[in-house]
Amino acid sequence: MQITYRLATESDLIEIIQMLSDDQLGAEREKFERPLPDSYTRAFASISADPHQELTVAVLNTEIVATFQLSFIQYLTYQGGIRAQIEAVRVKAEYRGKGIGKAVFQYAIERARSKKAHVLQLTTDKKRPDALRFYESLGFIDSHAGMKLYLK
Template identity: 70%
Template sequence: MNLTYRLATEADLPEIVSMLADDKLGATRETFQEPLPMAYLEAFRSITNDKQQELTVVEADGVILATFQLTFIQYLTYRGSIRAQIEAVRVKSTHRGQGVGTELFQYAIQRAREKGAHILQLTTDKKRPEAKRFYISLGFVDSHEGMKLAIS
């Protein structure tokens, strides 16, 4: 499959939110309806106006198959390095298991290198053991224990 990558446009937003909502966990936290809730458009505009963030769509023959968001975090440790955080990785359910996710990550890793990041990190929900196995197969290491605090 010949995949292409590009930054998302506002016109892509319904397709992106549809993918985010199309799994067990996403269905409990996303609201896919048309028109989309304004919060999605506001978030999209915030992401696209931030030079340290990239919301990318993955296409084949002009059809969006996947999406992900990269955030580049400048920090002082590691001699003032940059780390890349990958979030909201989704492959359309109709295209899972066909290598799209693997190619997506190869692209994301290369993109992080191009931006000067020394590490690419992610989190995955403990309710998604298959995702964790996939990330490990790509070379990600379960090296840290992540913690979150819901504040709203």
């Protein structure tokens, strides 16, 4: 299985949003319709213009089978270190359980290393216990308590 990775283009948005909305939590958050709401196009433009953001798609043959976003955060601690944050990781439903998620994370880990990040972090919803077990199997550890304040 030869997966290739590339930065997403605007023409990939429909497939990306479809993947993001293809589970119980995503269906509650996303608005997958054709045409897509303009908010997705605006967000894509902002992400694409930011050199510290990488919205990536994984391609098998010619089909997009997964997506994720890496953010590279420069900060002062760790002697001016870089923290990589991975978000919005999704594998198309028909490709789940086939090793694509693991391959995506291996690629993302190497990408973070290549940008000199000293840590790759993620958050996962507590309503996704299978995802938590998957991340732990990749070597991620539950090291911090995360908190959110929703600004609606």
